[in-house]
Amino acid sequence: MSDLPTYRPETLAVRAGQERSQFGEHSEALYLTSSFVFNSAAQAARRFSGEEEGNVYARFSNPTVSVFEERLAALEGAEDCVATASGMAAIMATVLAHLKQGDHIVASNSLFGATVNLLSTILTRTGITTTFVSHTDPAAWAAAIRPETRLFFLETPSNPLTEIADIAALSAIAHAHDILVAVDNCFCSPILQRPLDLGADLVIHSATKFLDGQGRVLGGAVCGPRKLTEEVFKYLRTAGPTLSAFNAWVLLKGLETLKLRVEAQSAAALRLAVWLEAHPKVGRVFYPGLPSHPQHVLAKAQQKSGGAILAFEVKGGREQAWQVVDNCRLLSITANLGDTKTTITHPASTTHGRITPEARTAAGINEGLLRIAVGLEAVEDLQADLERGLALI
Numbered sequence: 001m002s003d004l005p006t007y008r009p010e011t012l013a014v015r016a017g018q019e020r021s022q023f024g025e026h027s028e029a030l031y032l033t034s035s036f037v038f039n040s041a042a043q044a045a046r047r048f049s050g051e052e053e054g055n056v057y058a059r060f061s062n063p064t065v066s067v068f069e070e071r072l073a074a075l076e077g078a079e080d081c082v083a084t085a086s087g088m089a090a091i092m093a094t095v096l097a098h099l100k101q102g103d104h105i106v107a108s109n110s111l112f113g114a115t116v117n118l119l120s121t122i123l124t125r126t127g128i129t130t131t132f133v134s135h136t137d138p139a140a141w142a143a144a145i146r147p148e149t150r151l152f153f154l155e156t157p158s159n160p161l162t163e164i165a166d167i168a169a170l171s172a173i174a175h176a177h178d179i180l181v182a183v184d185n186c187f188c189s190p191i192l193q194r195p196l197d198l199g200a201d202l203v204i205h206s207a208t209k210f211l212d213g214q215g216r217v218l219g220g221a222v223c224g225p226r227k228l229t230e231e232v233f234k235y236l237r238t239a240g241p242t243l244s245a246f247n248a249w250v251l252l253k254g255l256e257t258l259k260l261r262v263e264a265q266s267a268a269a270l271r272l273a274v275w276l277e278a279h280p281k282v283g284r285v286f287y288p289g290l291p292s293h294p295q296h297v298l299a300k301a302q303q304k305s306g307g308a309i310l311a312f313e314v315k316g317g318r319e320q321a322w323q324v325v326d327n328c329r330l331l332s333i334t335a336n337l338g339d340t341k342t343t344i345t346h347p348a349s350t351t352h353g354r355i356t357p358e359a360r361t362a363a364g365i366n367e368g369l370l371r372i373a374v375g376l377e378a379v380e381d382l383q384a385d386l387e388r389g390l391a392l393i
């Protein structure tokens with residue numbers, strides 16, 4: 001399938017990467033094996049030296065994992081993809097593959113919580129430091145650059161307020177200083193946003209979210225040009241946070257329905273956002289697909305649609321917000337996202353509960369804020385579920 005790039009995303013999502021075995025299986029085979037045998041001592045030597053391509057050991061490669069990597073690379077428009085055990089493993093692998101002691105990162109100040117912890121605690125022990133700057137202000141990124149800056153790290157839209165970082169503008173600033181740009185594309189998936197097309201160097205995924213889409217397995221990936229992913233692969237084959245064959249097989253099945261799911265979930269999120277914005281018990285609604293979003297124009301240029309995640313302020317405070325959550329019978333009370341089942345969370349007491357109240361206020365996360373990651377249920381049923389709590393206010 002060397003002409004793959006000419007296929008459209010829905011075709012790639014179903015077909016890319018598959019190579020059938022001698023048995024002619026229609027569905028992708030699951031190769032549950034940790035090692036591979038060679039037909040001679042000479043072949044073993046060639047495989048180990050890299051002179052001959054082929055599988056050696058599942059920490060290095062596995063045919064099921066390879067199909068997932070090829071399929072995701074095709075969807076992101078990337079030359080190559082390296083799969084990892086989780087999204088966090090993908091971020092750690094990217095940083096350790098490309099940075100060393102003394103190097104510096106400029107990162108968005110509204111990143112996934114574990115990413116903030118990784119950058120601000122564990123990685124600082126290796127002598128790699130990070131400056132966090134405003135997500136939406138390219139001038140702040142430019143001002144934070146030092147001679148030892150090697151990486152810009154961002155995720156867009158942000159969680160939970162759906163602020164948009166301008167990937168093209170930040171890439172232009174970084175490249176003028178020989179700095180790499182890595183974008184965590186978890187919230188949009190390649191169906192809604194392709195960071196490499198906008199100038200980014202590497203795309204990172206938590207496959208745990210929309211790529212699986214059904215809340216079953218953990219996984220991650222790093223996509224980009226081979227000269228950059230090769231370093232990530234070298235780190236993985238030595239350090240070991242590789243994706244398991246079983247998880248890769250589950251994720252392959254997830255990718256097949258990615259476009260249908262993400263488009264339906266995004267359309268439902270827009271309907272829910274419009275309804276919430278008109279609701280008398282609701283204050284501000286944060287959703288890139290709404291014309292009232294301060295960066296609606298940028299979002300429209302950068303993303304195919306607003307995505308499946310929105311946030312809104314319940315009038316009142318924590319008590320009223322918790323009342324809405326506690327009256328949900330359908331929406332799942334969990335911080336997970338990207339699932340077919342709609343989830344609701346109160347960021348101030350969960351995902352953002354460990355930061356100080358002052359920092360939370362500065363970040364714009366107040367006590368009435370709720371975040372919803374829309375799934376595949378009927379919008380009318382989701383509205384009825386939320387209305388039960390809202391009506392009590």
Ligand SMILES: *Cc1c(COP(=O)(O)O)cnc(C)c1O
Nearest residue numbers: 086087088112184186206208219
């Ligand atoms: C969940 C998440 C991660 C971490 O992924 P895991 O698979 O849980 O390790 C990273 N970035 C974002 C934006 C996420 O939502």
